[in-house]
Every structure is written in C-alpha cells, then in structure tokens.
Amino acid sequence: MAKELIKGNVAIVKGALLAGCEAYFGYPITPASEIAEYASLLFPKLGRVFIQAESEIAAINMIYGASGAGARCMTASSGPGLSLKQEGISYCAGAELPCVIADIMRGGPGLGNIGPEQGDYNQIVKGGGHGNYRVIVLAPNSGQEMCDLTMLGFELADKWRSPVILLADGFTGQMMEQVDFPEEPVRSTRKSWALYADRESKHNLITSIYLSHADLEAHNIKLQKKYARIEQEEVRFEELNCSDADVVMIAYGITSRICRTTMENAREQGLKIGLFRPRTLFPFPSQRIAELGQHIKFFLTVECSNGQMLHDVRLALNGTCPVEFYGRMGGEVPSAEEIFGVLTRLLKS
Amino acid sequence: MEYQVLLEKPKSFYQNYPRKAGNIEVTHYCPGCGHGVAHKYIAEALDRLDLQDRTVLISPVGCSVFAYYYFDVGNEQAAHGRAPALATGVKRALPNSIVISYQGDGDLAAIGTAEIIHAANRGEQITVIFINNAIYGMTGGQMAPTTLEGQKTSTSPLGRNPANEGFPIRMAELLATLEAPVYVERVSLHDVKNRNKARQAIYKALKCQKDRKGFSMVEILSQCPTGWKMDPPESLKWVAEKMVSYFPLGVKVDRIDESEPVTRPEQIWDPEVIIRNLGLVTLDIRQRADRSAIAEIHRNPRFKIAGFGGQGVLTMGIILAACGMIEDYNVAWLPSYGPEMRGGTAHCHVTISSKPIGSPLVSSSTVCIAMNKPSQEKFEKELVPGGLLIRNTSMIDVPPARTDIDVVSIPAAEMATEIGSLKVQNMVILGAYLEKSKLIHPETLEMVLKGMLKKAALLDMNMKALEAGREHVRKNA
Missing domain, CATH: 3.40.50.920 (Rossmann fold)
Structure with missing residues (x-):
C-alpha cells in the first residue's frame, strides 16, 4: 500500500480524488488553506474541476449546482467560512444533495484566531442553517482518518443523498502523520435523481421549494425518517x-x-x-x-x-x-x- | 429581419403545467407581465438551436422561481442571488450542457451581485437572462436596486431618494467593463419592434453558448403592472418613457466573432494515472537501525524543535518524522502555523514511536532542540529528567538552567557557514542528534534527503553538514 508522511489537510485532497471527487469549489482560510491549494494543483491534473470561488457562499452554491448535476464534489473551510456556507448547506439538505464539506475548526467567535478549537460543534452538528435538517458529521482524529473519512464521506453522502461534514480542527489539519492510501480509485455511478443534461434525466427537478404546506410537511417527515435511519445504521465510534x-x-x-x-x-x-x-x-x-x-x-x-x-x-x-x-x-x-x-x-x- | 408566425407552443415548454397547482393550463404570472414573453423567446431559441435536451435552467428566487413549471428542460432551483454560482457548478460538471441562469433584479443586482460579477469575470459559458422590472415582484413591490429615482415602492413609499438609497444600478454596463463577457445586450419588451430585438438577442446569447464562446447576458427591461400598480398598457408606456431613458438599450459587448471556442479538459479515470498524479508510492519500510543499540532515553522520542523562522526548524522536524516512518515507526509532526511563522519564530512537535501515538502535542519532551536563545529559555524546562538538550551555541550565549539533563552544545551556524551556507545549520544539528541517539540508520536519512533534494550540489552540502554534526559529537563525547 502507498504510504506518505502528509499533512491532514492534504490527505483530505488525495482521499477525495481517490473517492472519485470531480469538482472542488472553495475559498482560502487558515487553517484549511492547504486543502484549496492542493486541490488547485491536483484536480486539474486529473481533468477535474477546481474553482477558487468569490466567496464561501458562492462555493457552496457551486457545490449545489454540481451535485445536482450528478458530480461528486467538495468544499472546505474553517469556522467563519462555515458560518457563511450555512445558507447553502440548508438548501443542499432540503434538495437532498450529496456533497462533502471539511471544516478545519479554528478559534472563535468572530474572527477569533487560527488556533485549533472545537467550537463549531453546535453549528455543524446541530445544523447552523434554517429548517428541520441534519447533516452527517464525521470526526477524524489522525492523518489516516482525514483520508479514510473523506472517502467514507463521499460514500455516505451518495447513499443518503445528504451533505456530509468532516469536522476536524487546526491541529488535525496541520499535523503530518504517516497515511496509507488505497490504490484503487473509486468512480461513482449515474444517479437516478440527478440532472445530466440529457433526455433521460431532464425531468429530474432539483429544488427545496414546496409551496403547499402539506407538501412541505410531507417532505420534512420524509427527511426525519431518513435521519432516523441514519441514526440506526451509521453510528461509528x-x-x-x-x-x-x-x-x-x-x-x-x-x-x-x-x-x-x-x-x-x-x-x-x-x-x-x-x-x-x-x-x-x-x-x-x-x-x-x-x-x-x-x-x-x-x-x-x-x-x-x-x-x-x-x-x-x-x-x-x-x-x-x-x-x-x-x-x-x-x-x-x-x-x-x-x-x-x-x-x-x-x-x- | 426575418419574421415567422408561430402557431404552436415551442417544444421546450410543457404543453400544460402539471408541476403547478390549480389550473395547469395557464401560468402563475399576472396579466401583462413580461416574464411570459421572455420565457417564450427562450423556449423558441432552444427549439431553433435544438438544445432542449441539453439544457439546465436555473430558477431564481422571485416571480420566476417557478420557471420549472413551464420549461421542459432540466431544472435546478437556486437560493436568492446564487443562480450564477449554481450555473457555474452545473456547467463545470457537465461541460456539454446548456445552462441558463434566469434572474430578476433583486436577485441579480442586489443579493447576488458578487455571484453575477464573478461568474461573468470567469467567463463561465452560461447564458444569463436578466429581467429588470425595477421592483421586487414576488415579495410584494419593494424597492429593487434598479428602482428609478423617485419611484414609489413599498419600501420607498416617498419615492427612491438617491441620498438615502443610491442610484439605480446599470448591470449591463457594469458587466461590460469586464474582459471576459463575450456578449451583453440590453433589450426591452415595451413594443413589437423591441420584442423582436429581445427575441433575437436571446437567440444570439444561446447560440453563443452553443458555440462555446463564453459568457453571455441579455438584460430585459420588463413591465410589472401589478408591482407598479398600473394597467398593462400603462406599464408598457412607463418602460418606454421612464426606464429606457435611464437604462439605454443596445449591445454593450459583442466579442462573439473574435472569441475562440473554449473546451474543458476530459476527466481522467485510469487508476494508474490517478495514482501517479497523486504521487502515491509504495515505500521500502523496514527497521534499519539496530534498535537494541538505542539507549532507553532515546527510544520513542518526543521532540520540541524551536528557533527563528528560516533556521529550518520545521524542515528538520519533517525529516526526522519521515526517517521515523521509513524505519517503521509511527510518527507525528505538528507545526506552529499562521502569523506566528511570519513573526519570526517557529517550532514543531515531533513524536516517533513504536506504539500508536496519542497526543501529537509534545508537552514533556525527551529531546529539545534550541536553535536560538529564546527557544532554550522557553522549552528546556519541558524536558524530562535525563532528556537531551541540543543547543545551537552560535545563537545562544547563556548556559542551560537545568542540571538534570544531557546537553550537546554545537556552534551550528558557524559550522554551516564554513561548509558553504547558513541554511544547512539544521543539518549540522540533526547530524549531532542522530550520532547521539542512534535512532535512525544513516542509509534511511540519505534516502529521505534524496527524496527531498533534487539538486546534487545541495544534497552534497546537506550530507557534509550532517557529517560535521556527527563528527562534533564524536569528538566531544
């Protein structure tokens, strides 16, 4: 197996590409910037998309667009950026769009500092955006898990049609450890609900709007049932x-x-x-x-x-x-x- | 100009609207609204260009939030203002798609200003249809960024006052200042002649996208009789008399002919190419150093390495960790990061252990490497009794405070300068440590350095520095 002494942040990028990630949209922020930096280097090498977005808000909405178009995609940031992304995360949860988001936590509140902290737990785990939604949250504690849980994140995101957030911290992101990388890259298959700009998929609709109260309640109940199943099936410790x-x-x-x-x-x-x-x-x-x-x-x-x-x-x-x-x-x-x-x-x- | 009478609904529309509640034969738009006309021109153009199946339309927030009731194409519904970001995501994921971002004035020119400017500036190969009706229609007639001076709305009840609200924003002209947009035109729906120009502009914008030429936007001055509290004929007159004079019609940019088609690279899925491009290699990992020869205090070491920025403190830590990994240890390297690095001091924590590593934070070290005086003063106290302090005496003029530790004093900066570069002072120190501890086999270290230093001269100088460090310890043992 391939082994490398590697920063946690960089292990995320390699894990994402091994998991078949097709697009990275992000905005730089310490202590998460290596993720965008290495994505900007490695994604184009494999013909994948890298865009440095104009804002965290734009980045998460690019994710919404690309995920709706069937692509495995990701973004990464730190607390202040995640605060901005919450709008888009709520929309992704509402439209049931899979994606992987890494939060390399820093000190808060406000601008705080760039030291490691775990003060984003509430905004990430409890759902910082509006509405009755949850996201799957994975908590890596080593370089190895930065890779492994990123890969698992893509799998779970597609399985449950849900955003998955990798909740790490400045130290886990900046730390270098030995990481074993799998040598069999994954490629996701066509999703029945996504848009591929072709005749077969054009009637798929990516939306979170349900004008009728009854319809929106039914949608919410469906989401709650999904979260209950996730609680039954996906607990890891x-x-x-x-x-x-x-x-x-x-x-x-x-x-x-x-x-x-x-x-x-x-x-x-x-x-x-x-x-x-x-x-x-x-x-x-x-x-x-x-x-x-x-x-x-x-x-x-x-x-x-x-x-x-x-x-x-x-x-x-x-x-x-x-x-x-x-x-x-x-x-x-x-x-x-x-x-x-x-x-x-x-x-x- | 060619005229054509269309007797049937464009194919790119649903024939009726089952996604809509209530009467599925009619749209939800108010009588006299401009959206229906704009929708029709889009659908006609998609038919004429044979783009229906390839199209993904981004519905915005506002009255056209339900555009997906009508267009028989792929649809994604966006958050307020974010349609150009969604469009970017779709188009980049599916370079062969035709992506339309359909937006109103509040959406595009207020809450989504950043998204439209940057999508245009990146030259995203999308088409933006911008309905400018100088008001927030869906939310009930509030002021828009394009509301005219003196125009009364529910949030400018006394009329828009530029001293308080600023002036109406001209988006077509604003985007035309950018280098990337290929086609930007403003048209109006207030009479037949202008409607035909609007129809042609929409066709042209979509053809521009079909030909992969780049970003196109058509701004459409459109009437909102309900929001303006007018009847439809009055509203058309208002567009003609008030809006057109502030928002001049016409082509703002047209670089279609001179623009080369842009294609996106193909994705690579060959596993071997992926592995190679990710730089993943299987390493020859095994114990090389004789572990039984290592003194108890030097087994499973925990380092604190500190100095000025530029003394190679972080690199020294990485080299140690890399050597540890090659010798089949678990390793962790944790740097000080961020502004601290720019402020001139740096330190790192390194752990090398035959057992799984708990805390990568070294709070009680077995080895302290102090490259300068403040580092010695700050970190020697963290050493365990019997631990090793290596001090760069070129930069430290005070003795250690501790007497219960092992000390190696070495003028690393002077020795490095003698060898040829101050930059290898970290290697002098590293050589001294390795001679003292016997933790790593010299062969392992050479492997690691060869992997990091591509230039032979540089490698040679580093090897010399290491040897000088070793020699110093041997002599002073």
Whole structure:
C-alpha cells in the first residue's frame, strides 16, 4: 500500500480524488488553506474541476449546482467560512444533495484566531442553517482518518443523498502523520435523481421549494425518517479500555488523541480509565454511551470548546450517570498532564 | 429581419403545467407581465438551436422561481442571488450542457451581485437572462436596486431618494467593463419592434453558448403592472418613457466573432494515472537501525524543535518524522502555523514511536532542540529528567538552567557557514542528534534527503553538514 508522511489537510485532497471527487469549489482560510491549494494543483491534473470561488457562499452554491448535476464534489473551510456556507448547506439538505464539506475548526467567535478549537460543534452538528435538517458529521482524529473519512464521506453522502461534514480542527489539519492510501480509485455511478443534461434525466427537478404546506410537511417527515435511519445504521465510534473502566473520558478529534495519552499514563499508574471516541457526531453514539454509563462512576467530556458535545453526552445519559467536563478555548489545547490533573482531582472529590 | 408566425407552443415548454397547482393550463404570472414573453423567446431559441435536451435552467428566487413549471428542460432551483454560482457548478460538471441562469433584479443586482460579477469575470459559458422590472415582484413591490429615482415602492413609499438609497444600478454596463463577457445586450419588451430585438438577442446569447464562446447576458427591461400598480398598457408606456431613458438599450459587448471556442479538459479515470498524479508510492519500510543499540532515553522520542523562522526548524522536524516512518515507526509532526511563522519564530512537535501515538502535542519532551536563545529559555524546562538538550551555541550565549539533563552544545551556524551556507545549520544539528541517539540508520536519512533534494550540489552540502554534526559529537563525547 502507498504510504506518505502528509499533512491532514492534504490527505483530505488525495482521499477525495481517490473517492472519485470531480469538482472542488472553495475559498482560502487558515487553517484549511492547504486543502484549496492542493486541490488547485491536483484536480486539474486529473481533468477535474477546481474553482477558487468569490466567496464561501458562492462555493457552496457551486457545490449545489454540481451535485445536482450528478458530480461528486467538495468544499472546505474553517469556522467563519462555515458560518457563511450555512445558507447553502440548508438548501443542499432540503434538495437532498450529496456533497462533502471539511471544516478545519479554528478559534472563535468572530474572527477569533487560527488556533485549533472545537467550537463549531453546535453549528455543524446541530445544523447552523434554517429548517428541520441534519447533516452527517464525521470526526477524524489522525492523518489516516482525514483520508479514510473523506472517502467514507463521499460514500455516505451518495447513499443518503445528504451533505456530509468532516469536522476536524487546526491541529488535525496541520499535523503530518504517516497515511496509507488505497490504490484503487473509486468512480461513482449515474444517479437516478440527478440532472445530466440529457433526455433521460431532464425531468429530474432539483429544488427545496414546496409551496403547499402539506407538501412541505410531507417532505420534512420524509427527511426525519431518513435521519432516523441514519441514526440506526451509521453510528461509528472507537472504545479504548472501556470494558473495566471506572471513569471514561469522551472526546473527539485532536482532543481524543491527547486523552489517549492521558489514559495510557493513568493506566500505567493503575487507574482504570477508558476512552470513548465518537467518529460520527451525527449520528451520535448515544446508545453505547448510555450502556457504558451503567457500569462506571462518571464520564469526563473533554473538548476544545465551552462544552458543546457535552450536551449530547448528557442527553444520551439522561441523568443516569454523572458527566464532568473539562474544556479549553481560544486555540489553547489541554496537555495530557493537564487532563490527568483534572481526572485525579475528580477521582478524589 | 426575418419574421415567422408561430402557431404552436415551442417544444421546450410543457404543453400544460402539471408541476403547478390549480389550473395547469395557464401560468402563475399576472396579466401583462413580461416574464411570459421572455420565457417564450427562450423556449423558441432552444427549439431553433435544438438544445432542449441539453439544457439546465436555473430558477431564481422571485416571480420566476417557478420557471420549472413551464420549461421542459432540466431544472435546478437556486437560493436568492446564487443562480450564477449554481450555473457555474452545473456547467463545470457537465461541460456539454446548456445552462441558463434566469434572474430578476433583486436577485441579480442586489443579493447576488458578487455571484453575477464573478461568474461573468470567469467567463463561465452560461447564458444569463436578466429581467429588470425595477421592483421586487414576488415579495410584494419593494424597492429593487434598479428602482428609478423617485419611484414609489413599498419600501420607498416617498419615492427612491438617491441620498438615502443610491442610484439605480446599470448591470449591463457594469458587466461590460469586464474582459471576459463575450456578449451583453440590453433589450426591452415595451413594443413589437423591441420584442423582436429581445427575441433575437436571446437567440444570439444561446447560440453563443452553443458555440462555446463564453459568457453571455441579455438584460430585459420588463413591465410589472401589478408591482407598479398600473394597467398593462400603462406599464408598457412607463418602460418606454421612464426606464429606457435611464437604462439605454443596445449591445454593450459583442466579442462573439473574435472569441475562440473554449473546451474543458476530459476527466481522467485510469487508476494508474490517478495514482501517479497523486504521487502515491509504495515505500521500502523496514527497521534499519539496530534498535537494541538505542539507549532507553532515546527510544520513542518526543521532540520540541524551536528557533527563528528560516533556521529550518520545521524542515528538520519533517525529516526526522519521515526517517521515523521509513524505519517503521509511527510518527507525528505538528507545526506552529499562521502569523506566528511570519513573526519570526517557529517550532514543531515531533513524536516517533513504536506504539500508536496519542497526543501529537509534545508537552514533556525527551529531546529539545534550541536553535536560538529564546527557544532554550522557553522549552528546556519541558524536558524530562535525563532528556537531551541540543543547543545551537552560535545563537545562544547563556548556559542551560537545568542540571538534570544531557546537553550537546554545537556552534551550528558557524559550522554551516564554513561548509558553504547558513541554511544547512539544521543539518549540522540533526547530524549531532542522530550520532547521539542512534535512532535512525544513516542509509534511511540519505534516502529521505534524496527524496527531498533534487539538486546534487545541495544534497552534497546537506550530507557534509550532517557529517560535521556527527563528527562534533564524536569528538566531544
């Protein structure tokens, strides 16, 4: 298998092309810019489309256009750009258009800074745009997953006719790790609902407008049923040392990597600490968290945010198990020792 | 000019309108509205040019949001103002399609100003039909960017006042200032003569697209009797008397004849070509260095490498990580990034481990490489007891504060200058580290450097610098 020492952001681009992505529309922003830069280099080499759009809004609407025309397509940005894209994401969800969007999170709110943060959880996972929609959210925590989950993202997007957002952070985007790349590129097949500018497909209509209230309610009910099926079928997570744990840390993305070191250090000192890592944030692994909650003393949710995933953990447990929280913000990332300190304090209290 | 009497509906229209609720024999447009006429000219042109099956029409927001009720072609419905971006997406995905972005004045000249200007400026091979009726029709008669001075609307009830709202915007002229558009014309629907000009302009714009010549736009001055609170004849008169004098009719740009057809490249799907172009290669990964010879403290190292920008701090980290990967370790390299880099200091975290790597953030390091004084002061305290500090004494004039660590002091900048370039000071340091730690086999390092440095002279200088670093450690051991 081909192996490369590669930045997470670049691994996304290569993964996208291996997944048969035909078009990239984007706007540069730190810490996501390498994605646009490498897309501008690699997409044309394969006869694929790269356009640096005039804005994030234009980029997501180009995605809408190209996705409606049956193409696998993607865009990428960071928090401020995602805020702008929310309009288009809502339209894509409404018109059931598949696409992959990477959010390499930075510090907010506002212009914030370019340090790594996880403060976009709410706007991404809960749906930052208008209307009753969800998007599938994947949370990579390594260079390998930046490639793998991008590829999976295209598959899930087509399978469910839904936008898929890769929710990563500045560190996962900027970090270089060894990545194994598959050597069998994928090519998507013709979609029955898309427009191909030919006679067979011309009666397909790409729209999110339903003027009649009854029709729009029916459309919404259909969407909710789809989301319920996604919750049944697409939950993904990783568990480390949870089976005998007294305390389980819950973290995603870069924070889960740091918690892993905390856990290993704690285990060396004989503390029964486990780590639970959601790889899908929607659907959220609520059921498994609830099961784990029956056997442990408490959970410690760790995020580089003010505690956003925390609410999903609490909802999953519905009061059946205590949930503690530790978070850093503004581009500050907790060290493994710092989290260990929090754990030991909590264990004593 | 050739005249033709059309006795039947163009084929590019549905014969009736099942997508529409209620009476499917008539359109939803108001009596006297200009949209129906513009629609008819588009449908006729698609028939004449035999483009129906290849066409994707982008419906905007506004009264023509339901254009897909009528046109028997592919349809995508856009968010307000975004039709040119959608059109871009469709056309780029399907270069053989014929894409029409049909937009009103609020859509195109207010909320979608950026999208229209940049689609035009990229020379997207699309046709824009711009209905300028100086008002927001669908939303109930609010002021448009093209509303005339003094014109009363529901959001300019006292008449448009340029001191508050600015002047009506002339989009055809604005787009005509760009280099890329191939054909831009403004026409009007207020009488038969002008309607025929409109019909010809729409045909010409679509033919321009069929011939792959580039971006075309037809701005159509159109009446909105309902929005203007007039009867249809009055509204036609208003276009003729008020609108035409502010929005001059005629061709603004016509570069069709001198423009060469533009074709887009073919997609490549051959797996081998894809793999090659992505630069994916299978590497010869195996343990080369004798791991049993590595002292405990140097196993699975965690580095903090820091210095000024330009001292090769980040590159040194990448080389270490790449060597680690080739020697079948797990590796992680995490840089400082963004403005910090431009401000003159840089550092990176490198982890090389035989086990899966948890935190790529090095908060307690086993190796600290300090290329300058601030780096030593900032990062030596993170070293574990017994850890290794390598200090570039060319740039550091204070001793380390720690006494419980191993220290290698090396005047790397001076040595590098002697070898031929200050730029290889990082290699001097790297050589010293590798001699000290025995972590990486020299053969592995050479492989990595050969992959990174294509020029023989440069490689040679780097190898010399490495050797000088090694030699320094051997001598001072």
